[in-house]
Amino acid sequence: MSFLGYDRELLNALFDAMRRSSDELAALDSADPQAVDAMHVVRSSRLLLDQEWLPLLGGLLACVALDERRPVRLDPTDLRAAAFAGHQRERWQIVTDPLPGTVMSTVSLVDEARAIGAGLIDPSITGELTMDELTWLVDRLHVIAADPMARRALRDSIGGDDQWADLLDRLGLDRLEHAGRLLDDPENRASADRLSVLDRVSAGLAIVYSSGPHTARGGWYPTVIGLLDPYSAAVLLAQMDLDPDVAATAATQVLTRWLEGNDGRRMWGDPWSAGDNAADVLFRWLATDAAAARAFVERARRRPELLFRTTYDDASVVAVVAAATDPDQVAADVAGWLIMPLIDWNAAHGMLTVPTDGGVHNMRVVLATILAPWLLQLTARTDDWSWSPRAADATLRWVIEDEHAATRLVASMGAWQQNLAATPFVDDAGRLNDAVLHDLAQLFAKLQVAFRDEELADAVAAAFWRDASFFVVQILVSAFVAGPAASIAADLTFATLGAVAGTFLDDLVTQSPAGPSDGASARFGSRAADTAVIAVVSIVGQLVQNGRLPADALDALRLGDLDDDECTAGVVDERLREFVHGLSDSTDAATHNALVAVVNLFSNPLSIEQQC
Amino acid sequence: MRATTVDSEVLRSRALGLRRLSASMAASEVVGVGVRAGSDVWLGPTATRCHDELTELGRRVTRASDVLIENARSLERRALELEIVAAGRAAH
Secondary structure, eight states: OEEEEEOHHHHHHHHHHHHHHHHHHHHOOOOOGGGHHHHHHHHHHHHHIIIIIHHHHHHHHTTOOBTTBOBOOOOTTOHHHHHHHTTOOTTOEEEEESSSSOTTTTSOHHHHHHHHHHHHTOHHHHSSOOHHHHHHHHHHHHHHHTOHHHHHHHHHHHOSHHHHHHHHHHHHHHHHHHHHHHHHOTTOHHHHHHHHHHHHHHHHHHHHHTOSSOOSGGGOOOGGGGTSOHHHHHHHHTTOOOOHHHHHHHHHHHHHHHHHOBOSSOBOSGGGOSSOOHHHHHHHHHHTOHHHHHHHHHHHTTSTHHHHTTOSOHHHHHHHHHHHTOTTTSOHHHHHHHHHHHHHHHHHHTTSOOOTTSOOSOHHHHHHHHHGGGHHHHTTTGGGGTOOHHHHHHHHHHHHTSHHHHHHHHHTHHHHHHHHHTSOSBOTTSOBOHHHHHHHHHHHHHHHHHHHHTTOOHHHHHHHHHHHHHHHHHHHIIIIISOTTSOOOSOOOGGGSOHHHHHHHIIIIITOTTHHHHHHHHHHSSHHHHHHHHHHHHHHHHHHHTTSSOTTGGGGOOOTTOOTTSOHHHHHHHHHHHHHHHTTTTSOHHHHHHHHHHHHHHOOHHHHHHHO | OOOOOHHHHHHHHHHHHHHHHHHHHHHSGGGGGGGGGSTTTEESHHHHHHHHHHHHHHHHHHHHHHHHHHHHHHHHHHHHHHHHHHHHHHHO
């Protein structure tokens, strides 16, 4: 709703001036061809006065009550009215204005910004802003934020950090309350709308606050956060575009204050709220900028409780650490440098009871997700992280003791696969990279033993092995069958296997009465053997499809006649090796080597020996 | 004494008319009416629009007035040319 305020006497003078102007224009006339354009201007000007402005002013001055311009009495606690009041004279009359805009439209944007700033720091006005006021404020902040002079005027009008802190805390704690309400009742439309508009107000104020005399993004620090409730500080920071180091330092300062409990004057707001707390807001914000996330985790590695003892939401911790240690962004040694202190801290403190006012709920699940991209550094490449194989193995086992963590580890294998996909499996000459395959084999062997020892739920282990086999097949099929240029990006699943391999595996795996997971144990004695079968059959099936092997090539692999009395894992391993050896005359050396490598990858001699 | 012609007198008469019209427009109150619609008089979106439109209206009238002067000068130049030609003929 817009308003129109006017001085009746001066408006009457304007009306008279318009009428005289109209009369003067009416008296002008010329038939000269060189005056055609001028007379057009004269007539159109008079038309504008006579048909638009004179009737409008006449109606106002005659006090004709129209629906679109009703007399109103502005609420002095309305921010919009407060901005108006500085220009209002005692004898002014105010009516509603059908045109969209602001009461301040006629004054300069700088004056408007100054008036809004004065209103915003008046607690009697902004104690609780209505949705109409907030929506109006969003619009005005949008305009003001785009104008350097107006930004400065608003910033200065609000005042120093103390005044900014009062204002931002009022808005921040308002947000906190409505976030809690929304959590209690997700259908609460009013709270959802208020949350949205409060965030937009924060975004506007963040732009204005950060528009100080500094000129460089990196040379400025939002000092007001030292005075704010941590939640309000987090909400403000989340709207700022800060240099990564500044962002990390600011987040560290806010979380340190949060951990200390209070500032001697007041308790923090968020421990008593059900929604996100300051840490959750900050971690999600940091996670959107890998450099900021890394800068923060660099600080948190010296004080991991900033990460693990502040949050309500485990996912936000995972988000910030995952962003900081994204395999696409950081080398393995850097990731280890960041993650190892977190693991060490966890070994000392992780089993402590989680405080009621904040802290990770399931450390194993958090670590499982953080470590998922770095499975090789937990198994075959412990040197990358400068820890002993024993310590790495102990960590892996501690993590997967929890079934939810083991499930998360498997579910997060996509990140690990992405990491591994960047590893060259073949050299320029087309030879297999023995070292990589060895590492991979060791990884599978260690995971196999750990999963077995920790007696993981069958479905979890089954899911891991199936994902692993498809992934390895995907890489090897691309490297040796489809050609080096083939993409390995596409997901390989049962549904996308070649028809030959699919038909073969349907009989063995997917149609198993016991289901794929239970069926694997019943069929071949171990999941490793199961995955080896899937991998070998997939590659051979692809070669058949490509015409590089005869259509009946898979007939030589006999797996349907396993004797219950035999050690099936050992027999399957033996038959796979025989089958692959039998194909050696029909395949080139590189493909043959790939098939041998697949069998070696999944066939763990130690496991077979234990089973047999 | 200037040698006039019927045509040059018509042109000068037209130029005079244009100058008079221009002067009337420039002196019209409408040129400055926008100034009287400022924030000391009223505030609000309608007031803003009125102020902007009246200010633009004043500018248009002023521009049109200036164009009339240019047109008058053009007519006067053509009149002078006719008069010079006429004077040359009379001298021969």
